[in-house]
Amino acid sequence: MNQPEDFRQAVREWLEDNCPESMRSPLPSEAEACWGGRNFEFYSEDQRLWLERMAERGWTAPTWPTEYGGGGLNREEEKILKEELARIHARQPLISFGISMLGPALLKFGSEELKQQHLPPIVRGEIRWAQGYSEPNAGSDLASLQARCEDRGDHFILNGSKVWTSYGDLGDWMFCLVRTDIEAPKHKGISFVMFDMATPGVSTRPIRLISGKSPFTETIFDDVRVEKDQVIGTLNQGWTVAKYLLTHEREMIAGSGVSSAGTMSVSKTATKTIGTDNGVLRNTPLRADIARYEIDERCLELTIERARDEVKAGVSLGAAASMFKYYGTELNMRRQELLMAIGxxxxxxxxxxxxxxxxxxxxxxRSKGNSIEGGTSEIQLNIVAKHILGLPG
Ligand SMILES: Cc1cc2nc3c(=O)[nH]c(=O)nc-3n(C[C@H](O)[C@H](O)[C@H](O)COP(=O)(O)OP(=O)(O)OC[C@H]3O[C@@H](n4cnc5c(N)ncnc54)[C@H](O)[C@@H]3O)c2cc1C
Structure with a gap:
């Protein structure tokens, strides 16, 4: 099949046959999103079926190579798939740090064995990943991290702790930055390792937030065995992998400013909640704010699309991810303010x-944390100033 329109037709038919009716409406609440993992309890049989069917096509990770369970789609096909999912208001079948963060790093830096081991379960939503980057004294200055892996011949022993681990208590595996050479300059002695969080010595403590929920944890490592074949990239050169993963994390977070398929747009929420006079939203001042927000949202969406096309054409996203992360999170905070005003x-x-x-x-x-997670807004502005605008340090 070569023609985009043929592909669109095939996608449309497949979705018609395979997307359960109850998955074709906005999520009633964020709490019902599908994160997968060993212990995930599906909210409905339809939610399970929807994940299973999309994963079988590789469409939970549409552009990943088919040999690792992905969809093997090119950019144009991926766009068509997204448009067709949005057209029927299909819910995202799977939200996954494995797909948005770890996968790209594995594809670029991982050995063939590691790709074969980890990518297919990520596509199927079988393993939920947690991110072990930040430490009490290593947030913005991430390279100051102190969690340490000691070489014990055929394996490492890990000691130390991480903080702000999103859903650390629900994670099955962790990708983690550790120090493997304490003599080297701080950026040079870091390695990127992975381990099962059920390994003896890993424990988590909840951190309760202003929202009343506890979506993240402190994560403590007490003589944890880490296998040597679970290092991504070269030993002591994990900083390169870490930075690459961060550009993907920032791109993912930037997307939080854009209504994704499966969430109701702000204007629809407003017309539904406040009501209309002759088809026009009643509350006039709010109407202008919503229009401004949705124009900015569309502009960000199109700019991210353009950047993704450039990446496919070989241009590195690099510092632009910081621009998107900064703007996307500002936008999401505006979105949440508007939803509060509408309500x-x-x-x-x-x-x-x-x-x-x-x-x-x-x-x-929760949106208040957007300007902190994945690197604070100040850090993003520093990167934009230095690497995009070329301003002096
Ligand atoms: C919702 C949420 C989820 C998170 N999830 C995870 C996760 O899953 N895994 C994980 O590892 N981490 C996670 N984090 C942690 C996050 O990455 C850090 O909080 C962040 O990098 C900032 O580090 P810090 O909290 O130590 O703040 P600090 O680095 O101490 O910064 C404090 C203040 O100083 C400012 N500042 C620091 N350095 C500079 C500078 N050079 N120039 C200008 N201003 C500066 C910062 O902007 C900030 O305002 C999460 C955080 C949040 C809020």
Whole structure:
């Protein structure tokens, strides 16, 4: 099949046959998103089926090579698939740090064995990954990290701790930055390792947030065995892998400013909640703010699309990921402010079925972390200033 329109038709037919009806509407609350993993409990049989069918086509990771379980699609086909999913308001079948962060790093730096071992389970949503980067004294200055892997011949022994591990208590495996050479300059003695979080010596402690939830943990390593064949890239040169993964993390976070398929647009939420007069949203000042937001959202969406096309054509995304991360998170914070304003008093309700357990205010509070996670806004602005604008340090 060579023609894009043939592909579109085939996708449309497949989705018609395979996307369960109940998966064709916005998620009722973020809490119902599918993250997969060993212990994930599906909210419905349809949710399980939807993941299984999409994974079977490799369409949970549409552009990854088919030999690793991906869809093998080119950029144009990927765009068509996205458009067709959005057209029927299909929910994202799987949200996964494995797909958005680890996978790209494995594809670029991983050995063939590591790709074969880890990529197919990621595509199928069987393993949930956690990110072990930040430490109490290594956040913005990440290369100061102290968690240490000592060489014990055929394996390493890991000691130390990580902090702000998103969903650390739910993670099956962790990708983690560790120090493997304590004599080397700080950027030079770091390695990128992976291990099963069920390994003896790994424990997590919840950190409770302003939103009342505890989506992340401290993660403690006490004599944890790490296999030597679970190093991505070259030993002591993990910083290169870490930085590459961060560009993908920032791109993923930037996407939070853009209504993805499966979430209701701000204007639709407004017309549904506030109501219309002759088809026009009632609340005039809010209308202008929503229009401004949705224009900016569309512009970001198109700019990210253009950048992705350039990446496929061989241009490195590099520092542009920082620009997108900064702008996308500002946009998501605006989005959450608007959703609160649209909800009015009702948006302040914290508990109970009618409020979907306070989904709106909890998401609004959660969005405050957007300017911190994946590198703070100040750090992104530093990168833009130095590497895009060429300003002096
Ligand atoms: C919601 C959320 C999820 C997260 N998930 C994970 C995860 O799964 N795994 C993980 O490893 N980490 C995670 N993090 C941690 C995150 O990466 C760090 O919080 C972040 O990198 C900032 O580090 P820090 O908290 O140590 O702040 P610090 O680095 O101490 O920064 C404090 C303040 O100083 C400013 N600052 C620091 N250095 C500079 C500078 N050079 N120039 C200008 N300003 C500067 C910062 O902008 C910030 O305002 C998460 C964080 C959040 C909020």
């Amino acid at each position: 009015g008093n009702d948006a302040l309700v914290w508990e109970g079925d009618a409020s979907k357990d306070g989904d709106t205010p909890r998401q609004w509070l």
